[in-house]
Amino acid sequence: MSIIEIGLIVVILFVLFRIIKTFSAKSIGNLGERRVARLLSKLPPDYKVYNNVIIPSYSGTSQIDHLVISKYGIFVIETKNYSGVIYGNEKSEYWKQCFRRSKFEMVNPVRQNYSHIMALKKLFCGLPEIPIHSIICFVGSADLNIDVYSAHIVFGSELLDKIMLLSKPCVEQKIAWEYSARIEHKRIESTKETEKQHKENARNAVRQHNLKVANNICPRCGGKLVLRKGKFGSFYGCSNYPTCKFTTNA
Ligand SMILES: [Zn+2]
Structure with missing residues (x-):
């Protein structure tokens, strides 16, 4: 076998590996989101649940895994389907996912959810204020070693209890429905094109962010x-x- 043939095989194997890696990470993420969507569908009817919500934001668009609107508050949920041991804190840009022989970086989901909440606040401008709760929901088998104060960190099995625990009414029901109406009116329909555009916006936002930090x-x-x-x-x-x-x- 010539060097060119060997090189070609290496390139093909590398491309295949990248495709499989991307595809499996996406499917695992989708699986986690479907599980949380099923859990949230068990909430009483005075909670409105929205899954995979794309809304306009400062950086173009924001994609929220799950949004729950109620007279008890608004719950913004970021789902993570991870295993291994997760290390993270409030401030760092990245968290670590550690296995016995390897470790990976993940974007700090508390920061991710903070940007979703900022986009929502802009979208809800003019409506009477309702408290917004940030929840990071882990649905894999991960062990958590996390130190944060601005978000609730829960496992899937604890999610509904956490939401129900915060069940003191803070506004009239009709105000909560105004919030729902605003989301239904302003959310961007999730299609192949809008998902693609959102990913491009997110990549641009990361590029801009990194450029500013470097300077x-x-x-x-x-x-x-x-x-x-x-x-x-x-x-x-x-x-x-x-x-x-x-x-x-x-
Ligand atoms: Zn600043």
Whole structure:
């Protein structure tokens, strides 16, 4: 076999490996989202459940796994179907998924959900305020080693209890229905084209974010990023702290 043939086989195997890897990660994610959608469908009728919601956002579009609207509050749920041990905290840009012999990075879902909530707040502008709860729901077999305060971290089996626990009415039912009407009116229909456009928007947003951070500019407010020392070591924080709490790894 010639060197060219061997090279060709290596390239084909590499491409196949990438396709299988992407496809299986996507299917595992979809499986988790379907499981959470089934759980949420058991909520009483005064909770409106929306799955896979695409809405306009500052960076183009935001894709929310699950959104629950009720007179008890709004629940924004990001689903993660992961195994291994997950390490993460409030501030870091990435969390770690660790196995015995390997580790992977995942985008910090608390930050992901924060950007969804910002997009929702813009969309709900003008309506009476309802508390918005950020929930990160793990449906795989992962062990969690997570330290966050701005989101509820739950396993699938705890999700409904967590929502029902926060069941003190905060607005009249008709206000909650106004919120539902706004979502139904403004959400972007999920089609192959809109999903593709959303992915392109997300890639652009990451590129813009990374470019700003590389130039020591805060991607959230345009302030300057300055080197700081915290109890877990050095990090870059925004010069507009405490108004802007953006931080990134040093
Ligand atoms: Zn800032």
